[in-house]
Amino acid sequence: xxxxxxxVVEQFRIESxxxxxxxxxxxxxxxxxxxxxxxxxxxxxxTKGEVDDAWFRVTLTKVxxxxxxxxxxxxxxxxx
Numbered sequence: 001x002x003x004x005x006x007x008v009v010e011q012f013r014i015e016s017x018x019x020x021x022x023x024x025x026x027x028x029x030x031x032x033x034x035x036x037x038x039x040x041x042x043x044x045x046x047t048k049g050e051v052d053d054a055w056f057r058v059t060l061t062k063v064x065x066x067x068x069x070x071x072x073x074x075x076x077x078x079x080x
Contacts, residue, residue: 002070002073002074003073004064004070004072004074005064005065005072005074006063006064006065006067006070007036007061007062007064008062009059009060009061009062010059010062011057011058011059011060012057012058012059012060013055013056013057013058014055014056014058015055015056017040020040020056020058023058024040024058024060027060027062032064033062033063033064034063035060035061035062036061036062037059037060037061038058038059038061039058039059040056040058040059041056041059042054043055043056043057
């Protein structure tokens with residue numbers, strides 16, 4: 001019986017807004033999957049009321065196969 005990877009949700013930490021835009025555009029063009037949803041959220045870490053670290057959390061939802069009619073089987077070692 002074959003196994004099929006349907007969907008993956010990934011999160012990334014990216015340092016700048018321009019890097020976020022470039023990263024999302026690059027992922028949209030990847031033919032290995034369909035990018036069906038993406039979000040970016042600005043995050044800060046504060047110490048004693050002062051921001052000591054800031055970044056963007058990017059979440060991508062990638063669809064690899066149609067659940068009803070999958071095309072690419074998933075192999076146990078992670079290779080397709």
